[in-house]
Amino acid sequence: MENIRTRFKFGNTADDVRLRRRKSQLYAKEDASRFNSGVLRISVFAVAFRLLNCFLVQSSFVPDEYWQSLEVSHRMVFNYGYLTWEWKEGIRGFTYPLFFALVYKILHYINYDSVNLLIWLPRIVQALLAAFADVKFYFFTRTLENDDVAKWTFFCHLCSWFTFYCCTRTLTNSMEATLTSLALFYFPLPGSKTCSSKKYLTLVAMAVLIRPTALIIWFPLLMYHFWKDDNKLRLITHNYIPIGVLTLVVSTVIDCIFYEKWTLVQMNFLRFNVFHGVAEFYGSHPWHWYFTQGFAVVIGPHLPLFIHGCIIASKRYRVLLVTVLWTIVVYSFLPHKEFRFIYPVLPFCMVFCGISLSSLKTWRRHVAYCLLVTNLLPALYTGLVHQRGALDVMKHLQTLCDTTSSTTRPQPDILFLMPCHSTPFYSHLHCPVKMRFLECPPDLGQEGYVDESELFFRDPLHWLRVSFPDLYSLPTHLLLFDVLEKEISVFLQENKYVKTAAIFHTHFAEGRLGGSIFIYERH
Structure with a gap:
């Protein structure tokens, strides 16, 4: 019993109080270090995962x-x-x-x-x-x-x-x-x-x-x-x-x-x-x-x-x-x-x-x-896979930027015959080539208003012939979904357009959005 009392008394000395305080400080530092290490691991993993996410x-x-x-x-x-x-x-x-x-x-x-x-x-x-x-x-x-x-x-x-x-x-x-x-x-x-x-x-x-x-x-x-x-x-x-x-x-x-x-x-x-x-x-x-x-x-x-x-x-x-x-x-x-x-x-x-x-x-x-x-x-x-053609087609168009400084080839003039805003634009090309797409602003109160995109798809062949009555006004490149190709094939043949690329877009073609995007170039 005496030894036990001695140990208890010893545990209450000033030295032991300081020792316990020191240990609690060390434990706190260890907990903080473990927490910081956990934060670092979670952070590194999250950054790596989202960067992989980004590129996928x-x-x-x-x-x-x-x-x-x-x-x-x-x-x-x-x-x-x-x-x-x-x-x-x-x-x-x-x-x-x-x-x-x-x-x-x-x-x-x-x-x-x-x-x-x-x-x-x-x-x-x-x-x-x-x-x-x-x-x-x-x-x-x-x-x-x-x-x-x-x-x-x-x-x-x-x-x-x-x-x-x-x-x-x-x-x-x-x-x-x-x-x-x-x-x-x-x-x-x-x-x-x-x-x-x-x-x-x-x-x-x-x-x-x-x-x-x-x-x-x-x-x-x-x-x-x-x-x-x-x-x-x-x-x-x-x-x-x-x-x-x-x-x-x-x-x-x-x-x-x-x-x-x-x-x-x-x-x-x-x-x-x-x-x-x-x-x-x-x-x-x-x-x-x-x-x-x-x-x-x-x-x-x-x-x-x-x-x-x-x-x-x-x-x-x-x-x-x-x-x-x-x-x-x-x-x-x-x-x-x-x-x-x-x-x-x-x-x-x-x-x-x-x-x-x-x-x-x-x-x-x-x-x-x-x-x-x-x-x-x-x-x-x-x-x-799904809807990747809209981005892949811009990679093909990027090659046209090299021709903007050429004097032997005609300057690119690109027309997107697709539902409006189907692809990115200059942010994915970054060169001031001439580009145009079918516009579709909403009706803001104009009587009998029909947007350009809707007018085109009502009768594509008629719209093209009216918009480009002579050879000098024709675009050098046309972009279109595959579902439109048959409908304007006569115009393409008459004006010597040749298909230069067919780019996969989606397995689920719907309405005016086809499964592939075609690039036609005029020769």
Whole structure:
């Protein structure tokens, strides 16, 4: 007993207290070192994965990927190119194109503005931002759940075929999804240890600045934050109003500089797309489309896990589920619908998928394997095969840039006989050759209006003969989908056009979009 008492007394001496304090400091440093090492590993993996993701996506998705970003940026820096009707009417903001214009300007300044760098560097930048958002998303779930749930949620997020397909593209929707993931990290969800009102509101404001419809997603979350906050007046006066006003002022200044007149883009966007229904000109779907098709395609094979996760998730995640449902419902009221519009809700969905997968215990590795395979196939097919012709054809046209300085060959004059905006334009060519495409601005109130693209496809042969009545007015090169070739074959033969390239585009030809793109050159 005496020895035991002695040991206990010894354990309470000043030396032992200092020793225990020293050990606790060492343990804290070791924990911090282990945490930093984990952050580094996750970060390196995310960057490597998204860069690989970037280079494995070699297809086109929608025209806005180029015409609302890179084409505008190219014109801002190099002073030639084409601006679509949205930029003439002032319904698009210059903030997002300015981001890539700065990249272009740096390349131009150091004399490294090669066409390949102009194409790939903006996408690499987008990939790096997506990787940063991936890391933040992982640590967001780790602050709310244990490490096991965080890892499976991160796995589900990286597996998503639609995220793989979209996140490295230069789409405003891609940047909106990236900023949404970053803002979610700082959002004051119950149990979160990283919440910061100013940071998340700044990121939300940036998302709305780039794409005004981001407010649809964040509206229920903003209302939830307001309802839960103890000091509502301070939240409004110190966060909501200052951040909102500052963002609007910065946006308006940028737009007024580049439009060279007073322009409030957000008001114009609302007026054209909601009050005048201009977006409906580009197609409409039934109200239930997102519920019956859109959401199922975007979430893909994750759907069963998402439904299961919604059932078993704790109450604090209800606001995320409400946000997903709210977004789908609101977008369902808009006649023009696209898969990419609801892409930014995927991070919310992945939280539920991760909770579901981690709860399966015995079966989760088998389910994870199935999830990986079923997402990998559509990710690789849509990234490497489907609709790649729109980009591959621009590589063929790049060879024509060498003839612009030639005096023996006629200067290239390229006409795209395709649905408007089917391919990129000068951002993927980077030389001022003469190019023209069939234009399709919407009806802005002109009586009996029919756009040029529609007029052409009503009677292609007649349109060509009227537009080019003599040999001197003929383009040197024609680009068309294979489905049009037979209809204008007489015109091609009469004017000595020869097919010089046939480029695969898609296995799923539909309407005016064919399976291959043909290049005809006049001899």
